[in-house]
Amino acid sequence: MARTFFVGGNFKANGSLKSIETIVSNLNAAKLDPNTEVVIAPPSIFLLSTAASASNGVKVSAQNVFDKPDGAWTGELTTKMLIDHNIEWVILGHSERRTIFKESSEFIAEKTKAALDAGLKVILCIGETLQEREAGQTLNVCCEQLKAVADKINDWSNVVIAYEPVWAIGTGKVATTEQAQEAHKGIRDWLASTVSSQAAEATRILYGGSVTEKNCKELATQPDIDGFLVGGASLKPAFVDIINSKL
Numbered sequence: 001m002a003r004t005f006f007v008g009g010n011f012k013a014n015g016s017l018k019s020i021e022t023i024v025s026n027l028n029a030a031k032l033d034p035n036t037e038v039v040i041a042p043p044s045i046f047l048l049s050t051a052a053s054a055s056n057g058v059k060v061s062a063q064n065v066f067d068k069p070d071g072a073w074t075g076e077l078t079t080k081m082l083i084d085h086n087i088e089w090v091i092l093g094h095s096e097r098r099t100i101f102k103e104s105s106e107f108i109a110e111k112t113k114a115a116l117d118a119g120l121k122v123i124l125c126i127g128e129t130l131q132e133r134e135a136g137q138t139l140n141v142c143c144e145q146l147k148a149v150a151d152k153i154n155d156w157s158n159v160v161i162a163y164e165p166v167w168a169i170g171t172g173k174v175a176t177t178e179q180a181q182e183a184h185k186g187i188r189d190w191l192a193s194t195v196s197s198q199a200a201e202a203t204r205i206l207y208g209g210s211v212t213e214k215n216c217k218e219l220a221t222q223p224d225i226d227g228f229l230v231g232g233a234s235l236k237p238a239f240v241d242i243i244n245s246k247l
């Protein structure tokens, strides 16, 4: 079964009503590969305006969600609120959440379970630091981050994994095609041995970290790279070229 190519745009804490309207209008007007699933993740305050204006098959994702039901959690969004507003996707486990906001793999796993239980789809981010890569720990780190989730969920059909080496995020230092393919293959092998061969075959594994319109085409040729999670370049018109990297 062929996996549908997937391109996500993570706007992080960037944008204004006007700039996001421009990005969305650009996507609405563009000729996008009909065989690629496109999901954009604006900051939470822009979720509704983005969802109301996005067309052309473009879906919207939150950048985070809390694992508890509605209640006294100042500053948080709950899964119920996202579902209530027809927001289908959420990004969890981004390295900025892990490092800056000190989110543990266990907490991310709890949030992943809560999101899936509520009916959301999850873009689950994993990845190693430069120090971990240089110590030969890339796959161990990725698999430990995945194992925390596998301890809590059985069904991976609404999970897309984003492999994002921390050293490549926002640095302009993209992983080589070989480095990315090797990590993706290792992650798929882990899914096969730990979850199931069916999950390994069906789960999309995205690459994230300094993806641009210049490097996306070559990365997209790799058998285990099923798309991208794009940060900086998703704010630019050339995001369309990344979406169309398989054309």
Ligand code: G3H
Pocket: 010, 094, 164, 168, 169, 170, 171, 172, 208, 209, 210, 211, 229, 230, 231, 232, 233
């Ligand atoms: O979620 C996206 C990643 O952090 C990649 O960001 O494309 O700006 O390196 P970047």
